Amino acid sequence: MSLANLNFFMSEAATNLRRSAMMSFITTSTIGIALVMMGAFLLATMNMESFLLQMQSEALVTAYLKQEVSITDAKTLSLRLTSLDEIENIQVVTPEQAARELFSNPDDQQLLQIGITAEDNPLPTTLRMKVKAGSQLQPLLAKLKNEPMIDNFSYGEELFRQFQGLSHLLWVSSLAIVVLLGLASLFIVYNTVRLTLFMRREEIIIMKLVGATNWFVRGPFVVEGFIQGMVGSFLAILVLFSSYRFVLGKLAELIPFFAADIGFEQLFKLSAKLFMMGIVLGISGSLLSLRDISRFSKSTPEGV
Numbered sequence: 001m002s003l004a005n006l007n008f009f010m011s012e013a014a015t016n017l018r019r020s021a022m023m024s025f026i027t028t029s030t031i032g033i034a035l036v037m038m039g040a041f042l043l044a045t046m047n048m049e050s051f052l053l054q055m056q057s058e059a060l061v062t063a064y065l066k067q068e069v070s071i072t073d074a075k076t077l078s079l080r081l082t083s084l085d086e087i088e089n090i091q092v093v094t095p096e097q098a099a100r101e102l103f104s105n106p107d108d109q110q111l112l113q114i115g116i117t118a119e120d121n122p123l124p125t126t127l128r129m130k131v132k133a134g135s136q137l138q139p140l141l142a143k144l145k146n147e148p149m150i151d152n153f154s155y156g157e158e159l160f161r162q163f164q165g166l167s168h169l170l171w172v173s174s175l176a177i178v179v180l181l182g183l184a185s186l187f188i189v190y191n192t193v194r195l196t197l198f199m200r201r202e203e204i205i206i207m208k209l210v211g212a213t214n215w216f217v218r219g220p221f222v223v224e225g226f227i228q229g230m231v232g233s234f235l236a237i238l239v240l241f242s243s244y245r246f247v248l249g250k251l252a253e254l255i256p257f258f259a260a261d262i263g264f265e266q267l268f269k270l271s272a273k274l275f276m277m278g279i280v281l282g283i284s285g286s287l288l289s290l291r292d293i294s295r296f297s298k299s300t301p302e303g304v
Contacts, residue, residue, distance in 0.1 A: 005219065012220030013227060016196060023192045024228060030188040031232030031281055032239070034181035035274050039240045041174040042270060046262050047248075048167045055163065061137070063127040063144055063153040074125045077149055084143065086136035087129050095123040124151065182281060189228070189285025193221055197289065218290045222283055229282020233275045240274075241267065 017024045065074055071094060078090045093101075127150075131137050137155065144153055197204065207217055 005216070009219035009223045013223040016200075016220060016224050017227065020192075020196055020199070023195060024224075027189050027192045027282075027285075028228045028232045028235070031185050031229055031278050032235040034185040034281075035233055035236035035278055036240050037181055038174070038178045038277070039236060039270065039274050041170070041177050042273075043240070043244060043262075045167065045170040045174050046266060046270070048163070048170055050262050052163045052167055061129040061131060061140065061144070061153060061155045063129065063147075063150045065125045065127065065149055066151045067124055069125060069149045071125060073149060074127065077147070078127055081127070081129070081147075084140065086131060086133075086140035086143070088132045089130050091128040093126045093128060095125060098123040098126060178277075182277070185281045186285050186288070189225060189282060190289045193225065193286050193289035196221070196224075218287070221286045221290055225282035225284075225286030226279060227282070229278040229280065230275070232282070233278025236278065237271050237274055241271070 065077075069077075071092075074092050078092050081087055082090055129140070131140060141153070141155070144150055204217055
C-alpha cells in the first residue's frame, strides 16, 4: 500500500464519519459499551483471583500430630519443616497451650483447672505454619501428607473451595459475556457499514467503472472501522479505569476484609487487550460487510 493510497483512505474515512455522524456515534458507542462490560467482568475475575491468592498467602496451616508424638519429636519435626521453601515460620503448640486458648474465658479457665489435667488432655500437639505465598499452599499440603507424624491438617479448605468455585464461575461468565457482546458489536458495525455502502452506492459504481479494485474501494471503510474501534476502546478504557478505584473503595467499605487489588502491570495488559479487541471488532465488522462489494457494480462479476 502506497502512502498516497493511505492518505486517500484516511481522507475518505474522515469524510464518511462526518457524513454519517450519528451512525458512527452509535457504532463507536456500541463498541465502547461492549468493551466496558467485558472489562468489568474481567476485572471482577482478576480481583477475585487476587483476593483468593491473598487469602491463601495469609492462611495458617495447622498440622495435628498423632497422639503418640512427643514434644521433643514435634520440635524436631518443626525444625525440619522450617527448611521448606514454602514455610515462612512455624509455631509448636502443646496440648496445654491449646487447652488454654480453647478455654480463654476466665470462667472456662476454672473449669479447665478442675476437669482437664496434663495426663488426660485430649488435645494433640499441633504445628501452626505460615505460608510464604498463596501459590505455595498446595505444594506445601502435598508435602505434609507424606509426613508420618502428622495425623491431619486444616487450612480453611471449604472456604477456599467456595472462592475457587466463584472464581471459575466468573471466568466462564466473562468468556460468555465477551463472546456475546463481541458478536453484538460485530453485528452493529456490520449493519452500519452496509448502510453506508448503500448510501454511497453510486460513488462506488463510478470507482469500479474507472478501474478501482475491490480492495481499493474497501480501504476507506476498513480505516473507518479501525478508527471507530480505536475510539470506542479508548473511551471504554477511560470509563472503566476511572470508575475502578471508586468501585473498589466502595466495595472495601462494604466488605472490610476485602483488600484485593491488581497491580499496574495487570491493568496495563487488560487495557492493551481491550484496545486490540476494539480494533479487531471495528475492522472485522467492516470486512464482513464488504465481502460482496462487487455486487454494487453491474460491470463486475458476482463474488469478491
